[in-house]
Amino acid sequence: MSQPTFSHPLDDPASDPFAIAATAAAEIAERTGVEKHDIALTLGSGWAKAADLIGETTATITAQDITGFGAPALAGHVGTLRSVLLPSGKRALVIGARTHYYEGHGVRRVVHSVRTAAATGATTMILTNGAGGIRETWKPGTPVLISDHINLTADSPLEGATFVDLTDLYSARLRDLARSVQSDLDEGVYCQFRGPHYETPAEVQMAKTIGGHIVGMSTALEAIAARQAGMEILGMSLITNLAAGIQKTPLSHEEVIQAGKDAESTISSLLARIVASL
Numbered sequence: 001m002s003q004p005t006f007s008h009p010l011d012d013p014a015s016d017p018f019a020i021a022a023t024a025a026a027e028i029a030e031r032t033g034v035e036k037h038d039i040a041l042t043l044g045s046g047w048a049k050a051a052d053l054i055g056e057t058t059a060t061i062t063a064q065d066i067t068g069f070g071a072p073a074l075a076g077h078v079g080t081l082r083s084v085l086l087p088s089g090k091r092a093l094v095i096g097a098r099t100h101y102y103e104g105h106g107v108r109r110v111v112h113s114v115r116t117a118a119a120t121g122a123t124t125m126i127l128t129n130g131a132g133g134i135r136e137t138w139k140p141g142t143p144v145l146i147s148d149h150i151n152l153t154a155d156s157p158l159e160g161a162t163f164v165d166l167t168d169l170y171s172a173r174l175r176d177l178a179r180s181v182q183s184d185l186d187e188g189v190y191c192q193f194r195g196p197h198y199e200t201p202a203e204v205q206m207a208k209t210i211g212g213h214i215v216g217m218s219t220a221l222e223a224i225a226a227r228q229a230g231m232e233i234l235g236m237s238l239i240t241n242l243a244a245g246i247q248k249t250p251l252s253h254e255e256v257i258q259a260g261k262d263a264e265s266t267i268s269s270l271l272a273r274i275v276a277s278l
């Protein structure tokens with residue numbers, strides 16, 4: 001009998017996602033000429049400029065050319081992986097290719113970049129995103145540290161009876177370090193919704209009631225996989241809009257993108273200063 005074929009290696013339930021991440025990491029080492037990376041950064045909406053500010057890019061790879069990485073889902077979402085030499089001499093892997101849960105390809109593909117980053121040797125994972133804010137005092141353009149999360153996707157990157165502790169998932173040490181760069185940085189609890197629709201006002205009220213301050217569609221699942229891989233995690237959200245019902249006007253994707261563009265220089269230089277202090 002012939003075996004079923006899968007168009008993507010991670011889609012085969014019999015495949016080993018960690019072996020695929022190890023293959024991807026070996027390809028990255030070969031293509032970048034960098035044996036081991038120390039830090040990885042996933043740059044979400046609004047954060048892309050940080051890649052140019054943290055150090056000298058020594059190699060840029062099209063993510064799609066690496067095992068397990070798919071094509072970007074959205075025009076404007078850069079599908080590149082960059083190896084950056086930091087002033088400290090450390091090597092950073094900058095991931096500009098994020099697969100979102102709402103793309104519907106399953107959670108293995110969502111966390112492949114994080115697992116690959118861990119396999120390249122990175123022990124620090126910086127996860128950034130654009131998100132909605134529940135606190136009225138957060139104007140669009142405000143960067144916020146993620147202090148904890150509530151995963152509302154009803155899914156997990158962990159398979160089988162894999163029990164991983166998520167206490168201090170978003171490193172208190174790294175949050176303190178970020179505040180040593182900018183002392184007035186706020187922090188909040190990130191609620192990951194499945195998306196791709198934005199929340200209803202009632203869902204935002206639910207998120208607020210259960211202890212959430214930030215609403216987004218990306219980071220919680222990635223953070224869980226990063227913790228499973230033993231990485232220390234810094235999470236940061238750029239508040240590009242107030243969440244539905246908190247802001248009185250309807251949410252527009254264009255406005256969200258524009259708010260990200262307007263804040264990009266400021267928050268990217270903030271992130272670069274944080275990375276320099278690592």
Ligand code: 8IG
Nearest residue numbers: 130131132215216217240243
């Ligand atoms: I940018 O208001 C951005 N991403 N879930 N809700 C959710 N994700 C977002 C939002 C938002 N804004």
